[in-house]
Structures are given as structure tokens and as C-alpha cells.
Amino acid sequence: MNLSLMAARSENGVIGDGTKIPWRAKGEQLLFQALTFNQWLLVGRITFESMGLLPDRKYAVLTRSDGIEETDVVRTFASIDSALNGLASVTDHIMVAGGGQIYETMISKVDTIHESIIHTEIEGRVRMPSIPDDFNVVFSQRFSSNIDYTYQIWRKSPSPQ
Numbered sequence: 001m002n003l004s005l006m007a008a009r010s011e012n013g014v015i016g017d018g019t020k021i022p023w024r025a026k027g028e029q030l031l032f033q034a035l036t037f038n039q040w041l042l043v044g045r046i047t048f049e050s051m052g053l054l055p056d057r058k059y060a061v062l063t064r065s066d067g068i069e070e071t072d073v074v075r076t077f078a079s080i081d082s083a084l085n086g087l088a089s090v091t092d093h094i095m096v097a098g099g100g101q102i103y104e105t106m107i108s109k110v111d112t113i114h115e116s117i118i119h120t121e122i123e124g125r126v127r128m129p130s131i132p133d134d135f136n137v138v139f140s141q142r143f144s145s146n147i148d149y150t151y152q153i154w155r156k157s158p159s160p161q
């Protein structure tokens with residue numbers, strides 16, 4: 001299974017406040033839309049309820065309760081392991097798409113991180129975890145917008161043999 005993670009954070013490491021993302025950087029969402037098209041997204045219940053269902057995406061929702069209805073494009077899982085096992089028969093790629101709890105659990109397990117750094121400092125209580133030391137930036141591009149942002153791709157170094 002290939003695992004990627006996609007997140008946008010402010011310069012001071014904020015990814016959300018309550019259920020909301022506390023900025024609007026025009027254009028930045030296009031990166032998310034392109035990279036998640038037709039993909040399985042692994043999301044926490046709070047993120048799923050706040051982002052709503054985008055067309056042309058499939059959702060593996062982590063929740064320990066039974067309040068989310070399953071459909072053709074929404075499956076629920078009570079643990080990370082059951083999600084990874086359950087999706088193995090339907091896909092070879094999962095995009096970890098938030099929020100804070102899910103990034104915290106998954107960041108050391110993914111192979112690739114797509115990170116947008118939004119060039120603002122902002123208050124918010126949900127934070128991006130640190131990127132582990134075995135990741136390196138392999139691509140970086142700054143975009144001008146109402147709030148500038150820099151899109152970076154990080155890849156995990158292969159483990160020594």
C-alpha cells in the first residue's frame with residue numbers, strides 16, 4: 001500500500017481551529033483537488049463532518065462511534081489497522097487528509113507528504129505534527145496569491161539495508 005499525506009499549515013504550524021481552516025488562500029485548494037481526484041482519503045470523523053463530501057473522492061472515515069452512514073464512497077473504520085486492511089482490496093494508494101489526530105498518528109507511516117505552507121501566522125488550536133527527520137524536500141514552489149503559499153513534496157529516505 002502506498003501512503004501519502006496532504007496538509008496545509010500556517011507558518012506557525014496551525015492547520016485548523018475548531019472544525020474550520022482559518023484562512024483562505026486562493027488557488028491552494030486546486031492542489032488538493034488535483035491530488036485527491038478519484039483517490040481514497042483517510043480522514044478523521046471531525047474532518048469528514050466539516051469538509052463534507054466532495055465529488056470524485058472516496059472516504060475512509062476513522063471513528064469509534066457509529067454515527068456516519070456508509071455508502072458506495074464512504075466506509076467507516078474503528079482503527080487505522082482495520083482501515084489499511086479493509087482498503088487493501090480496493091486500492092493501492094491512500095491519501096491521508098486530516099485532521100490533526102490522523103496526521104499525528106499517520107505522519108511516520110506515510111511515504112510522501114504534500115505540504116502547503118501558508119505564509120501567515122494565525123491562531124488555531126489544531127496543529128501539524130513535526131515532519132520526521134527521515135523525510136527530505138524533493139520539490140518546492142512558492143505561489144503568489146491573496147496569501148502567498150509554498151507547496152512542498154517530502155519523500156521518506158529509504159531505510160539502510
Ligand SMILES: NC(=O)c1ccc[n+]([C@@H]2O[C@H](COP(=O)([O-])OP(=O)(O)OC[C@H]3O[C@@H](n4cnc5c(N)ncnc54)[C@H](OP(=O)(O)O)[C@@H]3O)[C@@H](O)[C@H]2O)c1
Pocket residue numbers: 006007008009014015016017018019020021043044045046047048050062063064065077078079080097098099100101102103105126
Ligand atoms: N489544514 C489542513 O490541511 C487540514 C486538513 C484536514 C483537516 N483540517 C482541520 O483539522 C481539524 C480537525 O482535526 P481534529 O484533530 O480535531 O480531528 P480529526 O483528526 O479530523 O478527527 C478526530 C476523530 O477521528 C476519530 N479517530 C481519531 N483517531 C482514531 C483512531 N485511531 N481510530 C478510530 N477513530 C479515530 C475520532 O472520531 P470519533 O470521535 O467519532 O470516535 C476522533 O474524534 C479541523 O479544524 C479541520 O479544519 C485541516
